[in-house]
Amino acid sequence: GQQLNQSPQSMFIQEGEDVSMNCTSSSIFNTWLWYKQDPGEGPVLLIALYKAGELTSNGRLTAQFGITRKDSFLNISASIPSDVGIYFCAGAINTGTASKLTFGTGTRLQVTL
Amino acid sequence: DGGITQSPKYLFRKEGQNVTLSCEQNLNHDAMYWYRQDPGQGLRLIYYSQIVNDFQKGDIAEGYSVSREKKESFPLTVTSAQKNPTAFYLCASSRNRGGGSYNEQFFGPGTRLTVL
Numbered sequence: 001g002q003q004l005n006q007s008p009q010s011m012f013i014q015e016g017e018d019v020s021m022n023c024t025s026s027s028i029f030n031t032w033l034w035y036k037q038d039p040g041e042g043p044v045l046l047i048a049l050y051k052a053g054e055l056t057s058n059g060r061l062t063a064q065f066g067i068t069r070k071d072s073f074l075n076i077s078a079s080i081p082s083d084v085g086i087y088f089c090a091g092a093i094n095t096g097t098a099s100k101l102t103f104g105t106g107t108r109l110q111v112t113l
Numbered sequence: 114d115g116g117i118t119q120s121p122k123y124l125f126r127k128e129g130q131n132v133t134l135s136c137e138q139n140l141n142h143d144a145m146y147w148y149r150q151d152p153g154q155g156l157r158l159i160y161y162s163q164i165v166n167d168f169q170k171g172d173i174a175e176g177y178s179v180s181r182e183k184k185e186s187f188p189l190t191v192t193s194a195q196k197n198p199t200a201f202y203l204c205a206s207s208r209n210r211g212g213g214s215y216n217e218q219f220f221g222p223g224t225r226l227t228v229l
Contacts, residue, residue, distance in 0.1 A: 003155050031216040042117075042203050042220035043156070088155060092216040098144035098163040099207065099216045100171065103155035 004089055006104035014112050019076040021107040023089030031092040032065050032072040033101065038085045046087075047074070079111050116140065117221035119204050124226045126198075134189045134224045136204030145187035146205040146218060149173060156203060162187055191226060198228045 005024045013019055023032070031050055035043035047058050049065035049072060056063055060077045072089055089104040117138045126132045138145065144163050148156040158171030162181040176195025181187050187206075191198045202225075205218040 033216065033218075035220075040201075040223070040225070042119075042205075042223045045217060045219060048217050090156075094216060098146070098161050098169075099218070100158055100161070101156075101216070101218060103157075105155050106153075 004091060004102055004104035006087075006089055006107050008107060009105070010108040010110070012110045012112060013079055015079060015081060017079055019079055019083070019109060020073065021087060021109075022071060022073045023091075023104045024071045025091055025102070026070070028069040029091030029102075030069065030094050031099075032063070033090040033092070034061075034063050034072070034074050035088045035090065036085050037088060037106075043088060076109075079109075081111050081113065084109060084111050117204060117206055117219060119202075119221040119224050121224060122222065124224055126226070126228050128228055129193045131190055131192050132198075132226065134191065134202055134204075134226070136187045136189065136221060138185055138187075138204075138206045138221075140206055140208070140219070141184075142206035142208045142219075143184070144207045145181070146207075147171075147177070147179065147187070147189045148203045148205065150201040150203060150223075159189065159202075198226060201225050 033048050034046045037043040047063040052069050054065040062075045064073045086106045086108050088106050090101040092099045092101050120135045146161040147159040150156050157173050160179040162168040178190045203223045204221045207218045
C-alpha cells in the first residue's frame with residue numbers, strides 16, 4: 001500500500017522555536033489528519049482537515065489542507081519540551097463507510113532546552 | 114472514562130503459535146481497525162470492520178484473522194502463517210461524524226508482540 005512522504009524525517013530544534021513539517025501524496029485526498037505519537041504509545045489525533053485550503057488551529061498547532069488536495073502542512077509555534085515525539089500525517093477518501101487512512105512515514109521532533 | 118483499551122501491553126510468543134490481541138472500546142463507535150507499525154515506519158492497515166459481523170481486509174491481511182461479534186470488541190489473531198509477526202499492533206475506532214465520514218480514528222495504547 002501507498003505511504004505518504006513526510007518532510008523532514010527528523011528535526012532538532014531549541015525550545016521556543018517554531019516548527020514546520022509537510023506531507024505530500026501522489027493522489028488526492030479529501031481528508032487530512034495529523035497525529036502525534038509518543039514512544040510506546042498509540043497516536044493521538046491533533047487536527048482534522050476537510051476542505052481544500054482549510055486552515056485549522058489547535059492551541060499552538062496550525063495545520064493546512066493544501067489547495068491541490070495532495071499535500072498538508074503542520075506548524076508548531078513556540079515549541080516546548082513536551083512537543084517531542086513523532087508526528088504522522090494521514091490522508092483519507094470519504095467513502096461514507098469505514099475509512100482506510102494512508103499514513104505518512106513520520107517526522108521525529110526533538111526539542112532541546 | 115471513555116476510550117479504547119488493548120491488552121496486554123507486551124506479549125511474547127514462540128514461533129509457530131497463534132496469538133490473539135484484545136481490543137475493546139466504550140466510545141459506541143461503529144467502525145474498528147487494526148494497524149501494524151514496524152520500527153521507523155508509519156502504520157499499515159491489517160483489517161477493518163464497519164459493523165458487527167462484517168470486516169474487510171486491509172493492505173497487509175495475510176497471516177491475520179479477526180472477528181467482530183460485538184460492537185465494542187474487535188480481537189486480532191496473529192497466526193503462524195504470518196512470516197514476520199514481531200511488531201507494534203494498534204487498534205483504532207471511529208464513528209460517523211456526519212456526511213458519512215468515519216475518517217477521525219482514535220487509537221488505543223498498542224500491544225507490542227515479540228515472537229521468539
